Amino acid sequence: MEWVKRSAFALVVVLIAAFVALATWEPFAAHTADAPAPREYTAEITRDPYGVPHIYGETDADVAFGVAMAQSEDDFFTLQDVIAMSRGRYGAIAGQDGAVFDYAYHLLDARGTAMREYPKLPADTRALFEAYAAGLNQFAADNPDEVKLANLFPVNGEDVAAGFVLRQPFFFGLANIIQPLVEGTPLRREFGPEIPGFENTPPAGPSALSQPDQAHRGVHPLPWGEDAALLGSNAWAVTPEKSGGPTTLISNSHQPLRGGVAWYELTVESGEGWHFTGANFPGSPFPFLGHNENLGWTNTVNRPDMTDVYKLEMNEAGTQYRLDGEWRDLESRTVTLPVRMGPVVLPIRRTIHRSIHGPVIENDEGFFAIRYGGMDSVQQLDAYYRLNKAENLDEWQTQMARMAVPSTNFIYADREGNIAYVYNAAIPDRPEDVKANWRGVLDGSRSDLIWEGSVDYSELPKIINPSSGWLYNANNEPYTAAGAADDIRPENVSPILGVELKQTNRSRRAYKLLSEANLLDRETLERIKYDTVYEREGYVADLWGALEAMEAQGDLAEARDLLLTWDFDADNEGRADALALLMIRDFMSAEYQNKSEAPDAKQALREAADHLKEHFGRIDPPMSDLIRLRQGEVDLPLDGGSDTLRASTTWEVDDDGRLSLVHGDSFIQWVEWPAPGSEGDARVSSRSIQPFGSAITRPESPHHTDQMQLFVDHKLKPVYFWREDAIAHATRQYRVTNAE
Template identity: 70%
Template sequence: MIWVKRGAFALVGVLVLAVVGLASWEPFFASAANAPGQGRVYSAEIIRDDFGVPHIYGKTDADTAYGVAIAHAEDDFFTLQDVVAMARGRYGAIAGEDGARVDYVYHLIDARGTAEREYPKLPADTRALFEAYAAGLNQYAAKHPGEVKLANLFPVAGIDVAAGFALRQPFFFGLDSVIGPLVAGEDLRREHGPDIPGFPRDPLPVAAPAPATARQQARALVLPLGEDAEHLGSNAFAVAPQKGGGTTTLISNSHQPLRGGVAWYELVVESGEGWHFAGANFPGSPFPFLGHNEHLGWTNTVNTPDMIDVYQLEVDESGMHYRLDGEWRDLESRWVTLPVKVGPVVLPIRREVLRSVHGPVIRNDKGAFAIRYGGIGRLEQLDAYYRINKATSFEEWEAQLARLAIPSTNFIYADKTGTIAYVYNAAIPARPEGVEANWRSVLPGDRSDLIWQGAVDYAALPRIVNPASGWLYNSNNTPFTAAGSGSDLDPQAFSPVMGIELKQTNRSWRAYKLLSEARVLDRKTLEAIKYDTGYERLGYVARLFDGLETMEARGRLAEARDLLLSWDFTADGKGRADALALLVIRDFMSADYSNKPFPDVTEKLGAASDHLMTHFGRLDPPMGELLRLRQGGLDLPLDGGSDTLRASTTWDVAEDGRLSLKHGDSFIMWIEWQPGQRVTSRSVQPFGAATTRPRSPHYTDQMRLFVDHRLKPVYFWRDDLLAKASSRRTVTSAR
């Protein structure tokens, strides 16, 4: 019996060693970065205003970037670490299976390889910005070891930050809508327009539908990178002085998740080298992505041109060779280790990553499919964003956009001279005209003439400068409605091969109508438009209500149908049917945005009715009791719908049945140039400057402003800031 006991003890010892090994292998396996800025001392002054928004001053631009990292880490080091882990292919060690899916995509699209090839080619001053930012992150991590989530995550270098940009950039034009279905073996659904060659009405056949669990896994592939495409949204407005009562106005109303790696962070940067900009960035960026300087400003909305081509490869029996122009070529293959946190241990999961000359390759039951997308393998956007931060005129600003270094997103622009502009910015693939191919379908992978290089010329893109109407807008709609009747572009003037979207959103219909009807677009009128909660009975909304009118129902379902039919098409929280409409409409909007089948009206109405009866005991609770903005101990009512200009797009359903907003109106910035005066701006965040610091006074201090449709001052100018400063200190790096 002694040997049995000894054997048992030995087995326990082996198991303990195994657990210890699985709990500790990943940090040692991960490659460490060299600490940047050796011998370089950075210094920045961080002044926080009365809402805790940081204003970072440095002698050089690099000093300021260093201060940006310190200030952001003070407010949200929790999220910054997630972003750094994604940028190093280690997110699964923090977020488990969902994180490992992000890590797989990181390897699939070769984010690290892109950074290693392209980062050294960037101008020295741009690289200096990223090295300084990395130094700031490293310093904060070293001084606060108790906050670090993952061993050996720091130090990081500028190239690591750059790899994070390479990972994220293709998802803003919908790469998730291709990778997810290919992994799951689903049909691809691509946006199209009626009666235009190259825009098929049906989903593109790629593979048989997969089980629901596989579909869910595919959708989860990229969700941690940002909200999925079916819920994308943003509004942007620019008004010229002749239409705005003498004032030039730019309104930034980007819709992003309220928390996480693509949530906006507000800041003002200034340096002795002429960099002075107020706006917002995402975690992991040394500069703002939108906002204004003294001379000009811009904001962005997501656009969805056809930036992605899919090729079906002809492979041999081994599956490791593909045919191109009659010759067999080797598929590039490498194995990667994905860390997957499961409870207290991190499992090493091996996955194969494939690549052809086209781009990344995904296998499913139907074969091997290669993906090629606009901006593939490029990283110049790091430099372009830095340059437009410092532009002083429309010509300087547009010269940077003309590089097509920023792969996608609409730009709405305004400046102190009264110039306003809309640019449908996109590095659309330069597909050869006249080649026999259906670019909106799956392409044959055995023809090299279908493997395009580079992007179309900037001059080929839709663009409007100083329209006669005096206004411009975009609400994730086609660029062919942007400036009003007589000022809009003709879609027939643009090649259908470019795949420019023709879709409209309810926000677009509302904005176009309200802007066109207004005699003067002064501040009061623009506020009414920006916070508008109305729906037009058009598109998916019309189809939904047509279905309600013909729907047969009894009992409570009939009561719900009749209540919804009485709705005034306004999600202002005042009508009896607002809560029911809020619950019903979102899935129809989602299906329309992502080209999915139209939902069953009876099913969706029944589900919404059941939810309201279960949690509120009635079909008509006030919408403000249902839709909430929640953070810490604050729990406030909200207005707006899933596709209204006042956007409350998606939410988490809490145990009490309330809907806690997670995506929609987020950072709002209102910029004005008045005659003879220097630029002024106002802004608001849904929560506050310190979104993950519950003990901070700035954890929730903007929530009441946000729900009340109010904005706070932006202290762009130093003399204004010093009068409202809540703290002021200098941070310096160690030599």
């Protein structure tokens, strides 16, 4: 029996050793970064009554250091997730969900792109990113107990750049190509205009193109698992002539309320002339939208056809692909994805492929390469910085014309009364003289289908200073933007560009209300911004038509009849508002994502009615009891719906049956420049609001929930853009530095 004991003891030793190895291997095997070159940075942070930081430094680099410190103070939790993704280590924090991002990190060659392209950026841009990395490192060194993952710090500018490379493509829907290719499920893509000589809708099957239904998964630091475009956004710009007063720019983004693509509000100002207020995402040294003294802009997601898929002809071994009759070696490498499972981190091996086309994914149908606009570029890092410092429309358009920001609509306004709409996208420069169905899966053996670069800025749809005096976008096609007299005509835009043909309810409402208004003053614009009405068009008309035709009895008939009395206004006043809120979202999602079939109306009605009865005991509770804004101990009612201008877009269902908002109206900024020649203070002013507060992951902070009531009440707070105003209203003012 002694040998049995010895064997058991040996087995225990082996198991303990294996456990220790799995619990400790990842930090030692991970990519390590060199810290930025030693340099001292100092910034002044002034917190306003809502905790929003005004960050001042003598140099732009000092300010970038301060940005990292301020945001770490408020949301170091999320910043670490973003940094872990930029190092291919998010799976070591978030398990299998995180490993999905790490796979994309390797597939898209985020690190390789950063290593190749980041050193080519101008020195002042790189200085900004090195300073931002130094700020992250400083906060981590000062607060070691908050660090989630060993050897995550130090980071450098290249690490931050790799995060940009990884994140940007997901905003034009690259996840909706990668995920079904990985899973071997049918592809679907945004439908655009007809390409002459080809069917617009590819045949059903593995090579069909459409978008998987991903709208209602949980919030991740990247929009993987949910269509970024589905998050929405609204934007308006109005001239002084139309407003009867100031040039007005309204930014109304619909982002997740938490996580790595949630807005963080800040103002930056330096002795070198950088002065901008707005919002960024964790992992950025500069705001992505907002305004400076002279001009401003905001963004909405657009959905051009930015990605082409190629079916490769492979040899039997799967190691070579044919191109123009010759065999080429497929680049392949094995990577290790760290996947946390409880107290251990498993090393999962995956093979990553790449061809001359771009990243390659293998599934049961074969090998598929993808090529997308903005691929293998980091120029957006420099472009956003230059846009922050632009002083007039010409300088701003010069930066836009670089086509460095891969996607998103831009709505612009400035102190001179100019307004502009640019359907911005680094759309592939597909050869128009080559006969191909760019909406389908392309022949990967033809090199003439492998385009280089993007189309010229002059080819993009854009409107500058329309006679109507207003511009808007609500994730709609660019052909409704400024009113009938000024709108772009679709026939004037090449179908090869793949510009989407789609309206949203928000677009229909905005276009109608703007077109009907004689004067777009502040009061009128506020009514439009917070409008909660659905037009009976598109998917809404289809759904109500199905309800009218539905045969139902008993409780189901009662629910149907209640919906047929609805006034199409999600304003918390009608008996049918709650039931309609539950019904509409999935039908909106189906149309938005070009699904071949809408949900079954009878089944959806049954599920919605059952939910309300189970949790509220009735099918007609006040909608404000159902849809809630929740953070910590604060629990407030909301209005608006999934596709209304006052947007309560997507939610999680809590245990009590209430719907807790996870994305919809998020950062709102209202900017006004007094009309040229007007009396009094001619300086720009703005107001803003966030759904929660600046300290998004700091429950102990007074700024964790302090904007919630204002947000629910449709109110805005002042932005202290000017340094003297920030100091005059400061609740705290302090210096941050990495000096010894």
